[in-house]
Each structure stands twice: as structure tokens, then as C-alpha cells.
Amino acid sequence: MKYKVVLFDADGTLYNFDKAAVQALKSSFEKYNLTWTDNIFEFYEQVNKKLWNDFEKGLISTSEIKTERFKQFFDVINVRGINSVQFSFDYLDALSQNNFLLEEAEDIVNWSSKKFELAIVTNGLASVQNPRFMNSELRKYFKYIIISEEIGFAKPKSEFFDFTFQKFNNPSKKDVIIIGDNLNSDIKGGLDYGIDACWFNPAKAKNINGIIPTYEISNLNELKKILM
Template sequence: MKTYELVFIDADDTLFDYRKAESKALSGAFESHDISITDEIIRKYGRINKELWRKYERNEITQEALRTERFRQLFNDLSLTMDHADFSEIYLDYLSNSAVLMENADTICRYLHENYMTVIITNGISKVQRNRFDKSQIRDCFDHLVISEEAGCNKPHIGIFEYAEQITGYSDKDKMIIIGDSLTSDIAGGINYGIDTCWLNLHGTDNTKDIQPTYSISGLLELKNIL
């Protein structure tokens, strides 16, 4: 078994249950405008938001623009005339207060922290990710928190990993690994940077992309078989 010393791990949909947090935040933001959330709104927002984050990965949109553009598109689809910039701030406030963890995240984070340097590496928004992290049960399980907004670049680009080198003071790529749920962000990023990768494939999704992780797991506790 290969020996590692530094473990990068993604935040959303790897450690934090982003879908639950997103649903709660949308409900709160719409209810603050006296609008009841519906499954249709959640589906529309999810589709729009996912595509914009993919554009962000490809450097086709800034994170600042993404924050409001998703609601501009959503309100156009729903024929709503609310101010999308103001709504975005309300939504982010709700989102930053949700720290729901994925199943077994607490257990695996404590295991990893006892044995490795542990670093969260996320494309999320700084004020959201830091607040959620500080409110979570795993806040004492990580040595560093690397956020794309602070790094000035995002996964899958190697710049965020180079920024992590500065933050951690660690640069031995042969002893690093990244764990995450996204092939196009986490796994492609690790491959671009030249480190081993572990794809968290919770839903048994077929890998139809030309991106091959070093390892694949179907649950967080399987990491104990690798690390």
C-alpha cells in the first residue's frame, strides 16, 4: 500500500451535504419574500447552478458573477421581478449557516486527522465555506482550509494546489492524494497537478469521461482501505 502524508478532501457533496443545505437555503430565501418553495423551483435552480459552476471550472465565468447570474436566470424562468443581487445575499446567509455532514464524514475526518495532514480544498464561496466549517463537527479535524475565492483560482486548475503548497508548506506530490465526488473538478484537478486521486462515487455513476482516478470508492469509510 502506498504511503501518503497529505490528504486533500473536497467539501461539498464529499463532506458536507450540499443538496440539503441548498434546499434549506432556497426555502429560507424564498420564504423571506413570502414565496413558498416548490420542487420545480429546486429543480430549475439545481440545473442552472450546476451549469454555472461547470462554467466556473472552465474559467468562463467569475465566482462573483455566478452568485447573481444563477438567480437572474432562475427569476427569468419563473417570471419573477425580484432583485437577484439582493436575493443572492439572503440565500448565501442561509447557506453559510447550514453545516449538515454527509454520512460517516465525522468518523472518517477524525481517522484521517490522526494519521495525515488534512486539508479541505473547495471551489466554494469563502464566507459560506468558512462559516459552515466553523459551525461543523469537523472543524477540529483539519490543518488547513483552501478556498478558491481566496486562492484566486479553482479546481481543476493547478494554481489552487500551488496556493495550497504555500499555505501548508508541503510540496511532495508523491505523498499527496485528493478525495472528491467530482471527476471534472477534484479528480481532473489532482491529475493536472500530478497527484493521486480518489473518486467518491456515492451513487454508482458510470464514468463516461476521459478522466481516470487512481482509486474509486462508494462510501467514505472505504478510505480506510486506502489510507
């Protein structure tokens, strides 16, 4: 077999994070008697993605994401009189209870677990990710769950991959591949570290970043040919 260790990103690769986030945000809006409209999540994502991009660049901490995200979001949608810190806590609690799988996720992970050592490698908040993983049918397939907030480094930083490799007793880089949907944190992070990287691109979005993955797939089951 070509590889020995397979690293899977979580959200957007195995888990339908957008669905979980919409549900958590809607329930939080209901709790605070706020009006939900069709464009609310779009406004939220604009704020959220910018903050996570800043986090991946090392510009802000996860604590700042927690405190700033809804403060900035409420400014955008002109909401006043809501405690943004408490709202964030309630949203994260709701989010931690949602773990919708993407199509083919369990099939490919089950198949992979019989042939390779597996880890989930995720940039995320431990208070959200740990409950989601512990309550997920995928948990039993993974040797390690590596969460950026718990180790102090985020993808694409090399320290994140150093930590991951140490967990697997420092395998040869040619024996490791990462699969993820984010061209920067997953693909560039993996390539810069010297391992193969497979871009999961279900929307078949145009790659305008100049980051060239080792492989590109739009369906998770396409991994079977790549990994073998």
C-alpha cells in the same frame, strides 16, 4: 503509510450540500412569499451547475455567479418583481448557517487526522464556506481550509494546487491524495497535477467523462484501506 497529506473536497464529499441548499432556498422563498414546488430545486441546480462549471473553466468570476445565478433562475421559473441581487444575498446568508455532514464524514476525518495532515480544498464563496466550517465539528481536524475565492484560483487549475502545496511546504506529489466527488475539479485537477485522486461516488454513477480516477469509492470508510 502510503500518504502524508490528504486533501478533502467539502461539498458532496464531507458535507451534504444539496440538503443545505434546499433548506436555504426554501427559507428564502418563504421570506419573499414565493411558491415552492417539488421541481424548484431541480431548475435552480440546472442554472447553478452551469455557472459553477463556467467558473471552473475560468469563464466567469464568483462575483458573476452571485449576480447572475438568481437572475437566470427567476427567468427560468418566470418570477418577476424580485431583486435578484438582494435575494442572492439572503440565500447565501441562509446557506452559510447550514452545514449538514454526510454519513461517515466525521468518522473518516477523525481517523485520518490521527495519521495524516489534512486540508479542505473547496471551490466556493468565502462568505458561505467560512461560517459553515467555523461552526462545523470537523474544523478541528484540518490544518488548512483552502477556499478558491480567497486565493484567486479554482480547482482544477494548477495554481490552486500550487497554493495548497506551498501551505504544506511542497511535499512530494506521491505523498498527497485528493478525495472528491467532482470528476473535473477534484479528480482531473488532481491527476493533471500529478497526485493520486479518489473519486467519491456514493450514487455509483456511470463514469462517462473519460476521466479515470486512481481510486473510486461509494462509502467514505472505504478510504481507510486506500490510505493505509
